[in-house]
Amino acid sequence: MSQAKQRVSVYAPASMGNVSVGFDLLGAALAPVDGEPLGDRVHVEASDGPLSLECVGPYADLLPGNVADNIVLRCARHFLQQQGKPEQGLALTLEKNLPIGSGLGSSASSVVAALAAVNAFFDSPLSPQELLVMMGELEGQISGSVHYDNVAPSYLGGLQLMQQDGARALPGFNAWYWVVAYPGITLSTAKMRALLPTELPLATALRFGQQLASFVDACHRQDEAQALAVLKDVVAEPYRAAHIPGYQAARDKLQALGCPAVGISGSGPTLFAVAGDKTQAEAAARYLQQHYVLNARGLVRICKLDPVGVQVERGAM
Incomplete structure (x- = not known):
């Protein structure tokens, strides 16, 4: 590849961690049904100067003021060092389209887009599994x-x-809509994790294992009723719910609207609601826009699962 004439752009979708039933073990990629992107993009091109990063997008002003601290730059630097190219000149641009500390996998989206972009720029020297391990470490x-x-x-x-050796795709439920609402405030993932106990009672651990196993089984058998019955968080939500403004009231209202499952996306403050049809999803979205979103930074999206993940584009400069 003629690097001086090439540009690689990668889009990485937003994601929900935990998905209530699978603390640290289950995650879902999101794709808004209106076709609008919900995720970060990273562009990479060759540069005659040192490694550099420009940040743009609606949430760029919330990033660390010192660009040297940005995770995208750290990802690129780590990748280049691992590949024996520490002095390689690259110009990176981060389109920060996800709010920070939102529970939508904002840092993960930046990490995934950055590492997938530099890997693609150098003709993919790392395998998908090697790249996934590096993504987990940097995130x-x-x-x-x-x-x-x-x-x-x-x-x-x-x-x-x-899984211990990576990740395995589960069959989702095509009829489900995932309504996600970010109120517009930031919660530190590290601080939200610090709310959790270091040990769980045996009864809680057993219930967690039973529910996750039942959910996985239901996915493979496409048993919606069983999946929804166990789509509950017994590990994190009991400790986090009270620390997310408006969450408990919104959860109760969404359940009253008929949404069969409501939970915290990642460590919050974004919540998600499962809706069985678009009419129910739209009703949930209207309520959340009016009563859960606190400021102009907030957002509400009606989504399906994103079946693709990263999207890589190459183009001549």
């Missing part, structure tokens, strides 16, 4: 621990179950 620098329930779905798409 862990932001969230405070290494877990893959955001990076895996953002990279691979769909509904992903984390």
